[in-house]
Amino acid sequence: MTVQVLSKGEQTRGRIMDIAQDAVLHKGFASTSIEEIIAEAGITKSGFFYHFKDKNDLAKALLQRYTDEEWMVFDALFKQADELSDDPLHSFLIFLKLFADLMGDLPNGHPGCLIASYVYQDFLFSQDVRALTTEGHQIWRKRFRERLDKIAARYPARIEVSLDDMADMLSAVADGGIILSKSLHDPSLLPRQIMQYRAYVKLVFLGA
Amino acid sequence: MTVQVLSKGEQTRGRIMDIAQDAVLHKGFASTSIEEIIAEAGITKSGFFYHFKDKNDLAKALLQRYTDEEWMVFDALFKQADELSDDPLHSFLIFLKLFADLMGDLPNGHPGCLIASYVYQDFLFSQDVRALTTEGHQIWRKRFRERLDKIAARYPARIEVSLDDMADMLSAVADGGIILSKSLHDPSLLPRQIMQYRAYVKLVFLGA
DNA sequence: TGAGTACAGTACCTGCGGTACAGTTTTCCG
């Protein structure tokens, strides 16, 4: 039912990015060669460099698209949670459960977070790519923080706590959970860690 | 006062690894070239390959040394904490504070976790390197879990919680905290995240 | 129908990982 609105060039560009993203998340950016990408895409080197001026340009495009898609996913989850409860705390708790379920439902575990993977390969990329990872995490902080502000207004926190730190903690637990999931070959570890964070939020605002 | 027990070969090998580890943590393993390592070490390519049969061999040696050193650091912190309190919970809380302080005291922020950085560059390395990262995280789980078991025996948990998940959460928060610290250029973020985890532990076993 | 778009083809340069192997100095041990 999806209508054809993409030009042929945009289609090819998208196919290159799909192949590249899959490879990058599985073995890292540096060890993903352009040659293997074009081989799988069925194009030539010229074709690749027609769409991306260099490898760094591809990295940037991948990250940009990835963050855009992540926000859409989160928006959808937030919206779904808001429909299930008017209360800010319970809506956030529902969101966390939905988030955990989503992370657990992926067939072979979560493929990884592109942002996190880029952070560890920092100087590969130019300053503007670094800026993108920073911006990405800042936006997460801001959006989670907004939710926590509304919660704290209605449910006074049981302990002294920085809401910025609490907001960041979800990003940290998610990124760290992905690493642990991959390292220990346990796809269920990531959703369980998100549920741990959920338990923390519950304890802070509701108590035991 | 340190006595000279290292042969010249061991010294050079160590110098190569020091230079390499610094570079790897700052820009990733793949984009750290052997040529830049030997340039800084003041040796030739032949010299490098005398000590390491290939780049993967270097990666393995780095990881092995890194995990060994980490355990020594943690042992020292645990010992210090145990001397300050006999109570398992308070000792663990002290340990977490010491850990957070240590992570914050590094001049330019924590350089990063080698294990985490390797996880995102998976297929670069052979199966035995993968095994090392897995083993590393498993040992952390076991050691933290032991502490939590002793705590739970004296302080019944206020909520239903998996102690394995709680043990893993410290690794996750630390790994994720490093990523966020680097991404947001805020060295104080990592220790603050560890303190968040500490607050969680406190809430679970002591309440508000 | 002609001007872009979206590539293919070819050729070539560079840097890096890695090999091979011969030669040289340094260290250590009996």
Next chain:
DNA sequence: CGGAAAACTGTACCGCAGGTACTGTACTCA
């Protein structure tokens, strides 16, 4: 002190990957 092993240096070379440069061409759409 001498000799063997350890710890390298020097040189030459290979293959692969990223990247450049430029020409040619099929398709597409106004």
